[in-house]
Amino acid sequence: MSQIMENPKGGCVLAGINSVLGAIDRACPILHSGPGCCMQTTAADQGQSGHKSSCFVSGVSLPSSNMLEKEVVFGGTDKLRTTIQGAIDIIDADAYFVLTGCTAGIIGDDIASVAEGYWEKGFPVYPIETPGFAGDSNLGYEVVWNTLIDQVIEKEVPKDERLVNIFGIVPYHDPFWSGTLEGIDRILSRLGLRVNTFFTKYQGIETIRKCSGAALNIIVNPWLFKGPAKKFEEKFGVPSIRIPGLFTGATDTSAFVRAVGKALDLEEKLVESVVESEEDYVYHYLGQAIGVVSWKRFAVVADANNAVGLTRYLANDYSFTPVLVIVSEPIFRPEDKERITGQIQNLEYAVPPKVLFLTDQYEINQAIREEEREITLLVGSSNEREIALEKDIQFILAAFPMNERLVFNRTYAGYRGSLTFTEDIYDNN
Amino acid sequence: MSEVRYSGVRESRPNRFNDLGTTGREAEEQFKKGCLKRADRSFAQGLQCQQINSMAALMSLEDSVFISHSPQGCVGCAIMAVDMYRVGQIHRGIKQVKNPRLLVTNIDQKSVVFGGEEKLRAAVKKAVERYHPKLAFIYASCASGIIGDDIDAIAADLQTEYPDTIMVPIHCEGFKSKICASGFDAAFLSINKYILKKQSVPKEKGLVNLFAPTTVSYADQREMERMLSLLGAKVNYIPFYSSLEKIKRIPAAEASTSICKVFADEFMKTLWEDYEIPYSHTVMPIGIRNTDKWYRGIAKVLGKEEEVEKIIAKEHERIEPLVAELKSRLQGIRVFICGGTGRSFAAAALIDDFGMKLVGLETPTYDADAQVDIEYLNEIHKDYVVDIANMQPFEQVNLVNKLKPDAFIGVPDWAAKLGIPTTHVLDGKRSTMGYDGLLYLGNKIADQLQNPGFNKKLAKHVKLPYRDSWYEEDAFKYIL
Numbered sequence: 031m032s033q034i035m036e037n038p039k040g041g042c043v044l045a046g047i048n049s050v051l052g053a054i055d056r057a058c059p060i061l062h063s064g065p066g067c068c069m070q071t072t073a074a075d076q077g078q079s080g081h082k083s084s085c086f087v088s089g090v091s092l093p094s095s096n097m098l099e100k101e102v103v104f105g106g107t108d109k110l111r112t113t114i115q116g117a118i119d120i121i122d123a124d125a126y127f128v129l130t131g132c133t134a135g136i137i138g139d140d141i142a143s144v145a146e147g148y149w150e151k152g153f154p155v156y157p158i159e160t161p162g163f164a165g166d167s168n169l170g171y172e173v174v175w176n177t178l179i180d181q182v183i184e185k186e187v188p189k190d191e192r193l194v195n196i197f198g199i200v201p202y203h204d205p206f207w208s209g210t211l212e213g214i215d216r217i218l219s220r221l222g223l224r225v226n227t228f229f230t231k232y233q234g235i236e237t238i239r240k241c242s243g244a245a246l247n248i249i250v251n252p253w254l255f256k257g258p259a260k261k262f263e264e265k266f267g268v269p270s271i272r273i274p275g276l277f278t279g280a281t282d283t284s285a286f287v288r289a290v291g292k293a294l295d296l297e298e299k300l301v302e303s304v305v306e307s308e309e310d311y312v313y314h315y316l317g318q319a320i321g322v323v324s325w326k327r328f329a330v331v332a333d334a335n336n337a338v339g340l341t342r343y344l345a346n347d348y349s350f351t352p353v354l355v356i357v358s359e360p361i362f363r364p365e366d367k368e369r370i371t372g373q374i375q376n377l378e379y380a381v382p383p384k385v386l387f388l389t390d391q392y393e394i395n396q397a398i399r400e401e402e403r404e405i406t407l408l409v410g411s412s413n414e415r416e417i418a419l420e421k422d423i424q425f426i427l428a429a430f431p432m433n434e435r436l437v438f439n440r441t442y443a444g445y446r447g448s449l450t451f452t453e454d455i456y457d458n459n
Numbered sequence: 460m461s462e463v464r465y466s467g468v469r470e471s472r473p474n475r476f477n478d479l480g481t482t483g484r485e486a487e488e489q490f491k492k493g494c495l496k497r498a499d500r501s502f503a504q505g506l507q508c509q510q511i512n513s514m515a516a517l518m519s520l521e522d523s524v525f526i527s528h529s530p531q532g533c534v535g536c537a538i539m540a541v542d543m544y545r546v547g548q549i550h551r552g553i554k555q556v557k558n559p560r561l562l563v564t565n566i567d568q569k570s571v572v573f574g575g576e577e578k579l580r581a582a583v584k585k586a587v588e589r590y591h592p593k594l595a596f597i598y599a600s601c602a603s604g605i606i607g608d609d610i611d612a613i614a615a616d617l618q619t620e621y622p623d624t625i626m627v628p629i630h631c632e633g634f635k636s637k638i639c640a641s642g643f644d645a646a647f648l649s650i651n652k653y654i655l656k657k658q659s660v661p662k663e664k665g666l667v668n669l670f671a672p673t674t675v676s677y678a679d680q681r682e683m684e685r686m687l688s689l690l691g692a693k694v695n696y697i698p699f700y701s702s703l704e705k706i707k708r709i710p711a712a713e714a715s716t717s718i719c720k721v722f723a724d725e726f727m728k729t730l731w732e733d734y735e736i737p738y739s740h741t742v743m744p745i746g747i748r749n750t751d752k753w754y755r756g757i758a759k760v761l762g763k764e765e766e767v768e769k770i771i772a773k774e775h776e777r778i779e780p781l782v783a784e785l786k787s788r789l790q791g792i793r794v795f796i797c798g799g800t801g802r803s804f805a806a807a808a809l810i811d812d813f814g815m816k817l818v819g820l821e822t823p824t825y826d827a828d829a830q831v832d833i834e835y836l837n838e839i840h841k842d843y844v845v846d847i848a849n850m851q852p853f854e855q856v857n858l859v860n861k862l863k864p865d866a867f868i869g870v871p872d873w874a875a876k877l878g879i880p881t882t883h884v885l886d887g888k889r890s891t892m893g894y895d896g897l898l899y900l901g902n903k904i905a906d907q908l909q910n911p912g913f914n915k916k917l918a919k920h921v922k923l924p925y926r927d928s929w930y931e932e933d934a935f936k937y938i939l
Contacts, residue, residue: 032531034581091924132571133601162602
């Protein structure tokens, strides 16, 4: 069920799978695919996400069966076997994941039984049988977690009442993922919690194997991870809470801290003391630059998570005027659209903005072009720079794909991230 | 008997090899004797597919739409061309920077079962109605090829429906070739078939086709144009930042040349066969020797042999003092080079300008063209390893770790993690070519190699993913 798209944001499901695995320390994807899929899938997500890519293996470092005409006609499982064997022999990984390109998917190579052969010999080789054409990058995030739930995460892990798992921040599909996860980790650590971010702190396969011992799954995303969360609870008995948008700024971040406190029944005094000191930190700075950033009527074009967070911060905490919000990733379930719209429109004082769900660049540009109300600030991805230049409005590059910026640990999320966001909005012109 | 036309697949040419581990001397001898054989790697890392090249070659064309008949992932690498297009506009002084109009049909499970024709038609319709383009390029993919969508027939049909837009289907299915440069050929074959159509046009005096891929910076374009204008030539710079009008002028030219060895080399042969346009196919104009060679090549075709010698002498007067200074800083440094076909050999010639020694060379393809370069290199360098590979970083790090060169020229990602000083001759946003380019490039190389602190410190903290045992093995053990 995928749509024709102009200037699509992100790649196929293979790209999503590859990127998420790339963010797991010492995990090695092996592509059973055509000769270009390693580069293409890496470029589709990692390559458009602030120029940071997996340090372990990515792009042309990924083992690949490079299926050519011969494999298309006669099948590629022999080539896949020697590729897996070579990967095991030379790459020092903790786990190997065999990925399916369109070519392998269409001709129907049985990668599961090939992987099983290695599994029986004691090598940690896991098949992922979802071919590239099955969906987009976001689906890749869920496919990886479904695979981990089915094949990697252990049952019977002792419960740790202070351990939480963070889901919903998609590595590389959100350029600020590292900084965001580090920020969440910092805040939750202040509540005395131990945090599985899975993609920072060198947490790797071992952390994933034992993550069923967590007391709570925290999904920071308004729609992703519905299926895996249910499966996780059924198989491992870990309940989930959903934070319906990536919090930026004091108001929403404090709501997040309180939601976690409530779900884990943490001492209210502790929760409130963390909230108070974090909010003081933010306002201590905001108080030093009052009226410096001129008032804006803004539009946001971003994935749902950031569209919610950035809009709510600018409207609720910074008293800017929201005009138009475009959620630019494919979302199919009506209930998800409703939840996202609700988050964006249910504001404290501001008049609710128009919310559109558009993934096609032409349609996004047209919506901004035809917007009758004046827009003086556009928060978007590299793709929206063109329309910002055309309409001569201030533009902030804050969403995926992000090509004119190098991002290591920067984030706009959380208490401190909102200060960075506000710094970046400042324009002396 | 009708002549067999080139298919666009580079492997279809005889004596062309992609998987080989050898030395310079052995390669030269074995090739001469016809003893090289087609091999394969039983283990390999990812390659670059030809679709990437077909797209990159054309995505800066004006008044064009680009339709990828593929799943969404196949336009991932388009970002490189998109970025070069956007930055190229900024470099050319354009304020309202545009995105290329790239649509993906997004072949999905349903298309795999029922065919993707409907999606392709709908995508073309959208693109044409939105932009009224002069050109619509339709790219095949592995998926569209295997499910059997006939993009030629669909394009022909769409052509009658949209007579104002020229439909150009391109057969760049990834599985058809291991050599990504095939994608350039696929694009040019279609340009000839659907746009030029063997129609003759009046010749324009002094017009020269200068073929340039997407990785050539604006600074390099200007230097190439400057050099050609000194020979009295008018330059038709294509297809980068060009247009339908400029493509249509191709047959009007008196001569053709290319900036890259594997870009439009086959097309220039076709232009000779179909339009009798003579051409020069030499080397990439990087470094003194190669720039001279490239310059003399096109001058000869234009009958300007005497003029070019005068210009070269004058340019040398300007450049040589700098080169002498660089040579004093770089003499004797042992170098490992990795690059695409054009740049790897260009870099190998460049280091000779500076008196550096070649210890290893990694280049994607070995053929008669490579043999010419290897013969030249063998005269200068006694003993060096040759790895015929499209990247394959696992082989590269094995070799670099054994050879312990003083410097690495190429994509720096892996050698840097071994603590080896790195530099590169590829910079699509700055100057690298011709006589002017040498000033910038030479200083960059000397300065980067003199100051390797970053790589040395990095190597203490960041480890490559390979097992220690791999570095002890034969780098070519997987070539069978």
